[in-house]
Amino acid sequence: MPLAYAQEGKLVRIVAIRAGKGLHRRLHELGIIEGNLVRVIKTQGPGPVIIEIVNNSSYVSKRNFPPYRPIATGGRLLLGFGVAMKIMVEEV
Amino acid sequence: MARESRRVKIALAGIPNVGKSLIFNRLTGGRAWVGNWPGVTVEKKVGTLRVNGAEIEVVDLPGIYSLTAYSVDELIARNFIVEEKPDVVVCIVSAINLERSLYLALSLLELGVNVIIDLNMVDLAEKEGYRIDYKKLESLIGVPVVPTVATTGQGISRLKEAIVKAIHEKKVQVRIVDYGRIVEEAISKIEEVIKDLAPKLAEKYPARWIALKLLEGDSDIVGKVSKLPAGKEIIDKANQLREIIGKKIGDPESYIVKQRYEKVLETVKAVVEKVAALKVSMTDLLDSILTHKIVGIPFALSAIYLLFRFAFEVSAPLADLVDAAINSYLHDLVLGIHGLPDWLTSFLADGIIAGVGAVLVFLPVIAFFFLGFAILEDVGYMARVAFLVDKVFHKFNLPGKAVIPLIIGFGCNVPGVMAARAIEDENERKTTALIAPLASCNARLPVYLVIGGAVLGASAGFAVLSLYVLGIILALIVGLLLRKTLFKGVSSGFIMELPLYMMPRLSNVAIKTWERTKRFLFKAGTVIFLATVMVWLLSVTGPGGYLGPEALEDPQLIRESWVGILGQSLASTVFSLMGWDWRAAVALFFGFIAKEIVVSSMAILYGVGEEKLMDVIAESQAFTPLTAYAYMAFVLIYVPCLATLATVRNELGLKYAFLALIYEVLLAYVVSLSIIGIGSVLGFK
Amino acid sequence: MENSKGIFKRYMYIIIPVEVVLGLVYSVAGFIAIINWYLGTTGTGEFLYSDYIPGDLGICLVMLSIGLLMILSAYYWFRRKPVKSLAATTLGLGLAVAAMVMQVLAIIASWLDGIIVGEPIAYEELVMGFLRAEALLGYIALPLFYISLRILSKITT
Numbered sequence: 053m054p055l056a057y058a059q060e061g062k063l064v065r066i067v068a069i070r071a072g073k074g075l076h077r078r079l080h081e082l083g084i085i086e087g088n089l090v091r092v093i094k095t096q097g098p099g100p101v102i103i104e105i106v107n108n109s110s111y112v113s114k115r116n117f118p119p120y121r122p123i124a125t126g127g128r129l130l131l132g133f134g135v136a137m138k139i140m141v142e143e144v
Numbered sequence: 145m146a147r148e149s150r151r152v153k154i155a156l157a158g159i160p161n162v163g164k165s166l167i168f169n170r171l172t173g174g175r176a177w178v179g180n181w182p183g184v185t186v187e188k189k190v191g192t193l194r195v196n197g198a199e200i201e202v203v204d205l206p207g208i209y210s211l212t213a214y215s216v217d218e219l220i221a222r223n224f225i226v227e228e229k230p231d232v233v234v235c236i237v238s239a240i241n242l243e244r245s246l247y248l249a250l251s252l253l254e255l256g257v258n259v260i261i262d263l264n265m266v267d268l269a270e271k272e273g274y275r276i277d278y279k280k281l282e283s284l285i286g287v288p289v290v291p292t293v294a295t296t297g298q299g300i301s302r303l304k305e306a307i308v309k310a311i312h313e314k315k316v317q318v319r320i321v322d323y324g325r326i327v328e329e330a331i332s333k334i335e336e337v338i339k340d341l342a343p344k345l346a347e348k349y350p351a352r353w354i355a356l357k358l359l360e361g362d363s364d365i366v367g368k369v370s371k372l373p374a375g376k377e378i379i380d381k382a383n384q385l386r387e388i389i390g391k392k393i394g395d396p397e398s399y400i401v402k403q404r405y406e407k408v409l410e411t412v413k414a415v416v417e418k419v420a421a422l423k424v425s426m427t428d429l430l431d432s433i434l435t436h437k438i439v440g441i442p443f444a445l446s447a448i449y450l451l452f453r454f455a456f457e458v459s460a461p462l463a464d465l466v467d468a469a470i471n472s473y474l475h476d477l478v479l480g481i482h483g484l485p486d487w488l489t490s491f492l493a494d495g496i497i498a499g500v501g502a503v504l505v506f507l508p509v510i511a512f513f514f515l516g517f518a519i520l521e522d523v524g525y526m527a528r529v530a531f532l533v534d535k536v537f538h539k540f541n542l543p544g545k546a547v548i549p550l551i552i553g554f555g556c557n558v559p560g561v562m563a564a565r566a567i568e569d570e571n572e573r574k575t576t577a578l579i580a581p582l583a584s585c586n587a588r589l590p591v592y593l594v595i596g597g598a599v600l601g602a603s604a605g606f607a608v609l610s611l612y613v614l615g616i617i618l619a620l621i622v623g624l625l626l627r628k629t630l631f632k633g634v635s636s637g638f639i640m641e642l643p644l645y646m647m648p649r650l651s652n653v654a655i656k657t658w659e660r661t662k663r664f665l666f667k668a669g670t671v672i673f674l675a676t677v678m679v680w681l682l683s684v685t686g687p688g689g690y691l692g693p694e695a696l697e698d699p700q701l702i703r704e705s706w707v708g709i710l711g712q713s714l715a716s717t718v719f720s721l722m723g724w725d726w727r728a729a730v731a732l733f734f735g736f737i738a739k740e741i742v743v744s745s746m747a748i749l750y751g752v753g754e755e756k757l758m759d760v761i762a763e764s765q766a767f768t769p770l771t772a773y774a775y776m777a778f779v780l781i782y783v784p785c786l787a788t789l790a791t792v793r794n795e796l797g798l799k800y801a802f803l804a805l806i807y808e809v810l811l812a813y814v815v816s817l818s819i820i821g822i823g824s825v826l827g828f829k
Numbered sequence: 830m831e832n833s834k835g836i837f838k839r840y841m842y843i844i845i846p847v848e849v850v851l852g853l854v855y856s857v858a859g860f861i862a863i864i865n866w867y868l869g870t871t872g873t874g875e876f877l878y879s880d881y882i883p884g885d886l887g888i889c890l891v892m893l894s895i896g897l898l899m900i901l902s903a904y905y906w907f908r909r910k911p912v913k914s915l916a917a918t919t920l921g922l923g924l925a926v927a928a929m930v931m932q933v934l935a936i937i938a939s940w941l942d943g944i945i946v947g948e949p950i951a952y953e954e955l956v957m958g959f960l961r962a963e964a965l966l967g968y969i970a971l972p973l974f975y976i977s978l979r980i981l982s983k984i985t986t
Contacts, residue, residue, distance in 0.1 A: 073361075073397075074214040080401040081210045082639065083243055093428070094435050100534040100544060102435070102642055105243065125274065125416055127161070127241040128427075128642035130531050132545070133538040135639055426985040429916045439901050439917075442894040446924055449887045450931050458934045461941035468945055606866075609886060 055090075056098045056136035063091050063106065064141035071138045082129060084139060093128060101136045103129050152311060153201045153228065154193070157221060157252060158236035159245050160207035161643045163264045166294040167236055168204050169651060171304065176204070181220050185565060185795055195304045200311075203230065209244060211251045213364035215568070222364075225257055226349060232310045234303070236262045239269035239276055239291075240644060242416070246408045253287070253317040256350035260288045260310045262303055267293045268644060272425065274418050281415045286317045295649055318350045321407045323400060326392055330385040331355045337381050341374035358382035359389070360397040427644045431528065440532045447520065448551065455513035455555070456589075462508035470501040490684065491677075499676030502740050503669040509586050511661045513555035518656040522648040527640050534638075540620045541627040543567060543638040546576040550619060552660070553583030554612070557788040558668050559660040560585075561795060568638065571631035575623050577795055578804055581784035582619040584612050587668075587739040591779045594743055598761040599772040607773060611780050618781065618811070668738065668787035675737035675786070679745050682706040707749065723771045723820070732778065738785045770823040774816040782812030840980060841911055845902065848918040848973055851966065852899020855925065858882055858962045859892030882962045891928045892963065895921045912984060919981055922974035929967020933959065 058064050066088050069076055083105040084090065094102040105126050131139070156171075158164040168176070172191025181188045189204035205224065206217040213219055225233065235252055237245035252259050263278055282289040290306045292299030322328065334355035339346050345354060345368070357365040359382060369375045389396045434440055478493040520526055526548055534544025545567055553560025557580060564577035592611060596604035627633070686705040703712070703726075711730030719729045727749040735742040747757045761767065767775065784792065784804055793801035861882045866889065898921030905914035936958035943950040958964070 077212055077214060077397065077401060078209065078639070080398065080405065081212075081244075081247055083405065085402055085405060086398075094431060094531075096435075096437065096531070096535045099538070100531050102431070102531065125240070125269075125412055126243040127238070127644070130527055130638075130640040130642045132534050132543050132638040132640075134543070424912060424985045426981065429912065429981070429985055430920065432913060433898070433901065433917050433920050436901065439894075439897055442890070442897055443920070443924065446891040446894040447927075449890055450924075450927050453887070453931045453935065458931070458938045461938050461945055464942050464945050606886070 053141065054098075054137045055092075055101055055103075055131065055139040055141050056095070056133060058092045058095065058101065058141055058143075059097070060092055060095050063089055063144045065089055065144050066139060067142050068140040069138060070140065071135075075135070075138070079135075079139070083126060084129075089144065090141070098133075099136075100133050101131050103131065105129070151201050152198065153203065153230045154232040154234060154307060154311075155203045155205050155221075155224065155230040156234050156236060157205045157248065158207060159209050159238070159241065159248055159641075161641050162236045162238035162241065162245055163294040164204065164207065164236050165655065166649065166652065167234075167262060167264065167292070167300075167303075168202065169655075170294060170297060170300045172202050174651075181206075181224075184216055184220065186217060186220060193304070193307070195308060198308075200307070203228075208248065210248060211255060213362045219364060222255070225252075225255060231258065231314075232307055233257045233259050234262050234307065235259050236264050239263055239265045240272060241641070242276070242412050243405075243408050246411060247405060249285070250320055250404055250407060253285070253320045254350075254356065255353050256316050256318050258310060258314040258316060260290065260306050261285070263289055263291045264294050266291045267296075268646075270419070272644075274416050277415045277417060281411070284411050284414060285320065287315050318352050321404050323403050324393075327359070327389060327396070327399065327403075330359060330389060333385060334358060334378070334382055337378055341378055342369070342372050345369070345372065355382075356400065359386055360400055361386070425644075427524075430645055431642075434525070434528050435531055440528075444529050444532055447525070451513070451516040451520065452554075454516045455509055455586075459508040459512040463505055466504045466508065467501065470497060470504060475501075487684070491680070495677045495680035498680065498744065499673040502676050502738075502744055503665070503672045506586060506740060507661070507665065510555050510664050511657065513586065514552075514559075514657045514660040515653065517552065517555065518653040518660075519648045521656065522646070522652050524643040524645050527642050530638075530640060531642075537620070540624040541633075542575065542620070542623050543569070543572055545638045545640060546572065546623070549576055549580045550583045550616065553580045553585060555586060555660070556664040556668060557581045557583065557585045557784055558791050559663045561788060561791045562663065564795070569633070571627070571633045572638075574796055574800065575626045575631045577792060578626060578800060578807075579619040579623045581788050581792075581804065581808065582615050582622065582781065584615040584780055585739070585785075587785065588779055590743045591735075591739070592776050594746075594758050595761065595767065595772050595776055598758045599767045600769055607776065611776055614777065615780055618815070622807070622811070667791065668785065671785070671787045671790075672738040672740050675734065675741050676744065678737070679707065679734050679741060682710075683749075707745075711749070723768070724775060728767070728775060732782070735779060736783050736786065738787065739779065740785075742779060770820060773823070774819040777819055778812045778816040780812075781808055781815055783808050840976070841915055844973065844977060844980070845906060845911065845914050845918055848922060848977065849899045849903050849906070851925075851970060851973065852896050852902070852918070852921050855892045855899070855921075855966060856896025858966065859889050859896060862886075862889035862892060862962075888928070888963055891924060895924050895928075898924070915977060915981060915984075919974065919977040922970045922977060925963070925967050925970040926974050928963040929970065932961055932964040932967070936964075 055064070066084060066086050068086060069079055069084070071079065079085075089106040091104045091106050092101055093104055156164055156168055168189065168191060171193045173194075174191075176189045176191040179188050179190075180186065186206055191202045191204070193200040193202050203224065205221045208215070208218045208221050211218050211222045213222075224230075233252055235245075235249040237249055249259060249261055261281070263276060263281070266276065269276060276291075278289045278291050288306050288310060290299055290303045292303055294300075323331065331352060332355075335351040338351045338354055354365060354369070358369065358379070366379060369378050372378070386396050389399070393399055434443060475493050475497050478497060479489060481489065484492075529551075530544040530547055532544070533547045537544045537546060546564070548566070549560045549563035552563045560580040560583060561577050564573050564580060567573040567576055588611075589608070592608045593604070596607050600607050683705050687709065703709075707730050708726070710733060711726035711728075714729035714733060715724060715726035719732075724732075727746060730749060731742045731746045734745045743757065746761075783789075789801050789805060792804050862885065865882055866886055898917050902914045902917035902921065905911070905917060936955055939958070940950060940955055
């Protein structure tokens with residue numbers, strides 16, 4: 053399904069990107085790569101989305117803190133409706 | 145052979161929102177020469193870093209994510225690096241946006257640049273609960289890493305030292321990313337071919353980099369290579385290898401980018417350490433409310449309303465101060481000078497001083513508006529606004545990001561049109577630039593207030609509000625039309641970084657405010673000034689010769705001036721359907737030059753000072769409520785002021801400037817007539 | 830760390846309801862503002878609490894937005910999400926404080942204006958300006974806002 057329809061709070065994997073070379077490349081360079089995980093922070097669903105690129109969460113500490121969330125070292129991205137429609141994802 | 149004493153040059157690079165402008169300021173002391181990169185409308189900032197007695201030129205590269213050929217900004221940066229060979233490039237990496245900023249750093253390293261990494265915003269990372277082992281990063285990447293907190297200045301002196309050191313000790317890491325056996329083989333093969341057949345090129349760019357770009361299919365490099373004598377051979381070889389890679393692992397370009405990104409992820413994992421208990425993020429929490437489906441928009445509208453209040457009401461005393469100082473004090477002062485011929489006195493007082501006054505009176509409102517806007521922007525809120533409106537805007541085939549130039553346009557259309565540059569898609573950018581003038585700028589407000597106040601009485605406030613709304617609605621509709629016709633294309637949507645919420649930084653806010661206000665002052669300002677003088681000239685002369693400054697005060701006399709004649713002919717032809725009299729018509733004509741002039745020219749035509757204008761208009765019965773409203777709408781829509789038109793021409797070209805001119809006049813005409821038409825049918829007078 | 834959070838949590842339970850009630854007062858004021866505006870345009874001239882509540886659509890928008898935020902807060906409260914609830918009230922109060930500040934600045938500005946232009950200043954009007962609904966409620970909101978913000982910053986990064 054397109055990223056624009058993903059549910060808030062869910063972790064999704066990027067399956068395909070249906071875009072021209074320029075946009076495709078730009079998305080790759082921002083971390084939106086086929087096979088990568090992404091968390092949907094907010095959506096106007098269907099509509100624009102705010103996402104966070106998830107880096108395998110392997111640096112969430114193994115210590116016993118209640119993990120409210122893994123460390124996000126990359127910022128948040130806002131993807132407009134049009135772009136969100138071009139990115140196909142599946143729930144994880 | 146004597147070395148030419150070349151000035152030492154460094155460049156600052158970084159993705160957007162990493163604090164690059166602040167670092168630039170800290171290094172150069174804030175003074176910079178601002179111009180354009182040759183041939184494009186992208187801003188170039190150059191400053192001087194003084195350290196250890198030496199003077200180093202600092203060039204601020206545009207905010208970019210990478211060095212591809214897909215974007216003008218990136219090409220500019222790339223070409224600058226290759227042609228002007230800066231001694232050092234400081235890549236500013238944000239500790240809270242590691243992956244993307246490091247990707248750029250790697251791209252720079254592959255280009256053979258002498259990079260040092262400025263790890264900025266480490267304080268914010270600490271707040272988010274993690275720390276970056278910068279020494280480890282240094283050893284992994286192989287170039288110096290200096291942690292800084294640009295907002296407080298921490299680390300800046302070490303950064304300066306590191307820059308000086310790096311100028312003398314160059315470090316190059318072209319092989320920083322390993323692409324795996326298959327691709328690396330291909331790269332080596334191409335490298336050989338290049339070194340054999342195009343040695344000159346290999347001197348300019350690292351051979352490995354060229355090989356990579358050819359495998360990626362970079363249009364700029366492919367173009368450059370094909371122009372060489374041996375170009376075809378090289379390109380054929382590259383394409384051959386691309387096909388092989390394609391069969392074995394997939395699209396070469398995607399693969400290469402992915403590998404580069406993998407390297408980034410590896411590096412980040414290795415250098416980040418958690419230091420605090422994880423808490424909920426403040427930004428997250430606030431965002432859950434501010435981007436809330438139901439509550440988000442009312443909040444945004446309220447914020448904008450308060451911004452307007454700040455701009456108009458709080459700046460009022462300043463505006464009146466300026467008004468008193470110039471239009472009263474200075475004006476009367478000049479009138480009191482003896483021994484000058486009448487016409488000169490009038491020229492000085494009613495022409496020049498009135499002209500200057502017209503501009504400066506607006507300055508406080510515009511400055512305050514931009515100040516408030518810059519604060520909201522610096523806090524990080526404007527990105528959220530774009531998110532909120534995107535869905536609606538999408539229906540008009542426009543990106544949510546377009547809302548920002550429109551809001552800026554409420555202050556003054558000139559920086560509003562320029563703000564459209566931020567939109568990546570060319571078609572969308574052009575459309576936004578063309579509809580931005582429909583945002584009701586500050587200059588139109590006096591017209592609404594005077595006419596509305598005179599004729600509409602209590603409903604004036606509501607009428608004004610409706611005009612602002614009308615402007616936005618029309619902007620969206622026209623935008624949609626443009627997108628269906630001239631600028632076809634599906635909305636590619638937009639991508640925006642969502643920065644953490646931060647306390648606004650005074651220096652950033654001050655810079656942005658000044659830059660936008662400056663545009664108004666110098667671009668719009670000069671035009672308004674000249675226009676006022678011209679109005680004066682055309683009011684005191686006529687076909688019958690010089691009429692004397694008395695014309696400015698005698699309503700009968702002024703009918704004989706050029707201005708009067710013009711107005712009467714316009715009123716009896718073009719505007720007859722709308723029932724506007726000749727004075728209104730003339731005012732509109734001059735409003736073409738600058739909308740600020742509409743009120744002052746009306747004042748001249750009625751022969752009164754501006755304070756009395758409202759009463760005079762009310763008495764003269766020149767307008768009925770309906771025609772008055774239609775008039776205000778006309779002022780809203782018709783023709784962008786000359787300064788805005790000039791800006792459109794600058795940004796988009798002469799063709800589009802004409803387009804803007806024509807469509808707005810037609811639209812204004814249509815809308816005014818409809819208002820009168822519909823209004824009459826509905827029984828309004 | 831956990832302990833101080835506990836203390837703050839207790840404050841939260843008291844503060845949030847107070848703030849929500851304040852927000853509801855804003856909503857009421859907002860509605861009255863709409864009524865006044867309507868009365869203003871139809872020219873009957875009979876306002877409700879006209880001294881305190883202007884017939885201004887903009888202020889009405891702000892006050893109703895505050896009310897809306899407080900309702901959202903109450904919603905989160907009853908859904909057992911006190912942190913989000915606090916965030917909603919804090920933002921609502923932030924808006925309230927901003928509105929108050931604008932009003933105060935506007936009044937000061939018009940006072941300065943009067944001096945500059947040389948008109949006689951109607952002090953009674955100025956004082957009434959400082960007592961206008963959004964200003965008056967804003968004075969109450971200010972300390973509450975400050976407290977809420979402190980609590981929030983202790984709980985979050």
